Amino acid sequence: xxxxxxxxxxxxxxxxxxxxxxxxxxxxxxxxxxxxxxxxxxxxxxxxxxxxxxxxxxxxxxxxxxxxxxxxxxxxxxxxxxxxxxxxxxxxxxxxxxxxxxxxxxxxxxxxxxxxxxxxxxxxxxxxxxxxxxxxxxxxxxxxxxxxxxxxxxxxxxxxxxxxxxxxxxxxxxxxxxxxxxx
Amino acid sequence: xxxxxxxxxxxxxxxxxxxxxxxxxxxxxxxxxxxxxxxxxxxxxxxxxxxxxxxxxxxxxxxxxxxxxxxxxxxxxxxxxxxxxxxxxxxxxxxxxxxxxxxxxxxxxxxxxxxxxxxxxxxxxxxxxxxxxxxxxxxxxxxxxxxxxxxxxxxxxxxxxxxxxxxxxxxxx
Numbered sequence: 312x313x314x315x316x317x318x319x320x321x322x323x324x325x326x327x328x329x330x331x332x333x334x335x336x337x338x339x340x341x342x343x344x345x346x347x348x349x350x351x352x353x354x355x356x357x358x359x360x361x362x363x364x365x366x367x368x369x370x371x372x373x374x375x376x377x378x379x380x381x382x383x384x385x386x387x388x389x390x391x392x393x394x395x396x397x398x399x400x401x402x403x404x405x406x407x408x409x410x411x412x413x414x415x416x417x418x419x420x421x422x423x424x425x426x427x428x429x430x431x432x433x434x435x436x437x438x439x440x441x442x443x444x445x446x447x448x449x450x451x452x453x454x455x456x457x458x459x460x461x462x463x464x465x466x467x468x469x470x471x472x473x474x475x476x477x478x479x480x481x482x483x484x485x486x487x488x489x490x491x492x493x494x
Numbered sequence: 495x496x497x498x499x500x501x502x503x504x505x506x507x508x509x510x511x512x513x514x515x516x517x518x519x520x521x522x523x524x525x526x527x528x529x530x531x532x533x534x535x536x537x538x539x540x541x542x543x544x545x546x547x548x549x550x551x552x553x554x555x556x557x558x559x560x561x562x563x564x565x566x567x568x569x570x571x572x573x574x575x576x577x578x579x580x581x582x583x584x585x586x587x588x589x590x591x592x593x594x595x596x597x598x599x600x601x602x603x604x605x606x607x608x609x610x611x612x613x614x615x616x617x618x619x620x621x622x623x624x625x626x627x628x629x630x631x632x633x634x635x636x637x638x639x640x641x642x643x644x645x646x647x648x649x650x651x652x653x654x655x656x657x658x659x660x661x662x663x664x665x666x667x
Contacts, residue, residue, distance in 0.1 A: 384593040459559075464647070
């Protein structure tokens, strides 16, 4: 191994999308968009709005997958927020919680998280237990490490049909990249 | 400004030390009153991460990313050391704000002296390259990489290099 032996361009998703993932949109969609994100990252919050627009415009043409990439040292609430989203996912409320978390990025402490859970009909005890036992920590770490091995160097990072999207993540740029991948 | 001659270009473009080279020892400040040597780490793998400057934007910041991956590095018994030409007071403030749990060394005086010995000093800019070295327990470089200055190289290459190291006695036990 020598200097400049490694290319960071053309990075690809090393953990293929599978049943383990949370996704929105049909399995047979021509394009799968994977995002590695952090619930407390403001750029991810902006990106989530863009993803919602993409989903609305592309309908069944897009499957969207979200994986956790919490930067816990700079975002002190990111890990618990991810754990709560996963706990909600265990009773099929992942995306409802995902949307609530991104809509309330400035209020993600534990009492806030419990409040959002209650509003979705998730028992507070379920959330307390998840945070106490860190039942979903291993899964979140698996998401994180799969990102590290795939060339996720910050958040948000997108993959379109398995190839890392290195352009910006505004609506127009992502739409063009998705259209190119769908061809 | 006059155009660079070929000779100047060659002189200005650093060539990073490659795998198989003995890692040059150094002694630099980790805090205003504490010095750290590479030889202090002999017996365990070391990751040297040269970077251009403290205080780059947060969510895509290389040191912030490595801070999150520290448990993985340590699973390989490896210690991470960040190096830039920033002074130790600057490093202090940066490490505190980003809650970094690994040492940042100040290659401050003579400026970039250690970066030069590793072939990763950008003379024209007065900063280090964004360069990675994985050094084994015996002090030999086993992998090096120079990233384009504006591109966060991530950690995949580091982890692959660490996985390629022969298991140490502690791992066998």
